């Protein structure tokens with residue numbers, strides 16, 4: 001009988017511990033989300049936790065907004081596949097604890113082993129913020145951590161989330177939506193003086209590293225491009241794109257091909 005060499009066992013255990021410890025050090029907020037069940041947050045369902053300070057009216061507001069957001073996701077993605085755990089915070093301190101940021105009204109987090117979390121601050125108790133974060137979770141669930149982080153440009157991920165988030169452009173037809181985002185972009189770029197290239201906002205760093213006006217212009221640039229693409233290919237092709245990327249095709253290739261075939265179609 002072959003025995004596994006003892007030194008290899010030590011190295012393996014040591015390596016595993018190093019990975020676990022570095023993960024905890026680098027992403028403590030993700031660990032906190034994973035252990036939410038053992039915190040003082042109240043369990044409403046197996047995928048919904050609220051702060052002990054949440055008043056009943058905020059819980060009701062969140063539940064109504066979640067149901068509405070679910071309908072928007074359904075329209076863009078078909079039946080939702082994500083089963084993100086929602087964590088509803090009542091103040092900035094709690095939000096920072098679970099989201100590692102004080103920015104924004106909501107954030108979504110995903111782990112390499114497929115779990116996802118949507119953390120909401122009290123300002124995030126509305127359909128727009130929740131649908132936006134659910135859209136990120138939906139993409140993440142369908143592609144997994146590796147493909148989402150390695151293959152999907154940040155401008156696409158954020159631009160797509162803005163298609164179900166009507167804070168900047170209200171719900172309208174696809175052509176008008178594109179024109180409205182284009183107008184927003186033109187305004188923010190002071191008539192086209194400061195523009196952003198899509199390749200410069202492909203990475204998280206390129207998208208979010210900068211002042212508020214850079215980040216806002218990055219959002220509007222992403223939304224302008226995604227709304228342009230959707231006006232050309234139709235929303236049903238979001239699922240086709242994601243299925244093909246999930247099957248191993250490169251994002252850029254599928255994105256271009258779908259637009260090309262839509263043009264050829266009579």
Ligand SMILES: [Zn+2]
Pocket residue numbers: 132136157158161
């Ligand atoms: Zn987002």
